[in-house]
Amino acid sequence: MVTAVDISPTTRRGRCRDVPIPPAAELTYQQGKGWHCYACGKRLTAGAVLVGRAEGRDGAHxxxxxxxxCP
Known part of the structure; x- marks a missing residue:
């Protein structure tokens, strides 16, 4: 499961891109396709930030x- 974003006292909101990337098996279909934010689950539109890769294997796959x- 994805961990919660720490909220900074100065900004009062955390940044989704600072959340550690979970294994691929823990992502929803939409998060794995890049349609939703991997950290908060919100639908992404313009300005989405590529954070990295969620690694995962199932045997040879x-x-x-x-x-x-989120931007």
Whole structure:
């Protein structure tokens, strides 16, 4: 499961891209396709930030996916 974003006392909100990337098996279909933010689950539109890859394997099958976060 994805961990919660720490809220900074100065900004009063955290940044989704600062949340550690979970394994690919813990992402929803939409998060794995890059349609939703991997950290908060919100639908992404313009300005989404590529954060990295969620790694995962099922035997010989590579389940890794590029994950995106809110701008």
């Amino acid at each position: 590579d389940l890794s996916a590029e994950v995106y976060a």
